[in-house]
Amino acid sequence: MATVGLVERSRTVVFDLGEVLVSSGEVLPLLAAEVGVSPAEFATAYWPGRPAYDLGGAPEDYWTGVVRALDREPDPALLRRLVQLDSAKWSTLPQASADLLAHVRGRGIRLAVLSNAPAPLAAAVRAAPWSAVVGHLVFSAEEALVKPDPAIYARADATYGTEPGDVIFFDDKPENVAAARAHGWDAHVWAGATAALAALER
Structure with missing residues (x-):
């Protein structure tokens, strides 16, 4: 052959x-800055719900959980920005x-x-x-x-x-x-x- x-x-x-x-190093710092927390703090909220999101979970559900875990209000405009930024940077x-x-x-x-x-x-x-x-x-x-x-x-x-x-x-x-x-x-x-x-x- x-x-x-x-x-x-x-x-x-x-x-x-x-x-x-x-690499997540290209992604998480930007997302953390969007929410106003450190990358390390953001990671603790970002990863736990990710498997369900990867399996087809709704973006609003996943990002609402992330934002609330960081003691922030899940403002719809913020959730939309996070969905867009997450997808843009990983891609x-x-x-x-x-x-x-x-x-x-x-x-x-x-x-x-x-x-x-x-x-x-x-x-x-x-x-x-x-x-x-x-x-x-x-x-x-x-x-x-x-x-x-x-x-x-x-x-x-x-x-x-x-x-x-x-x-x-x-x-x-x-x-x-x-x-x-x-x-x-x-x-x-x-x-x-x-x-x-x-x-x-x-």
Whole structure:
């Protein structure tokens, strides 16, 4: 079989979004400033309700909970700003990630994304120019499944048109990587772009 240097042409490289292609350090400080608290304080309110939001929960419900946990009033205008800012920042690739995707795609390798993400963020990624080079995007809110549920990896294979042995996957959470490996994917805990390229070379 012909190869393209990094991996075989038939393979599909799948990236998580949050903490892989985009760091929370690019997002949470701006959201915290919008509410008027420190990033550390904001994080304590931001993460607990996120799984339900990623599973398809209503934006108003999630952000009302975040704002109230920070002892702020859930003003509708504030909630709208938080939804928009959260989606815009998580869907904006830093240059290093854009370069990584361009490098991998330039070798003729298929790209895909599998992310636990709420519906507004999924829509923002689909509208972002960079996502046009990604063959398939699978988001938890659209599938009503979240990693590490085994079913989401099978759903992703169906979307990508792959068999488990075709997929190389990068995710920041060890439990998501373990579930992907159990499904049959060649999965790796994210340790940065350089480490990812080294894993693809191997």
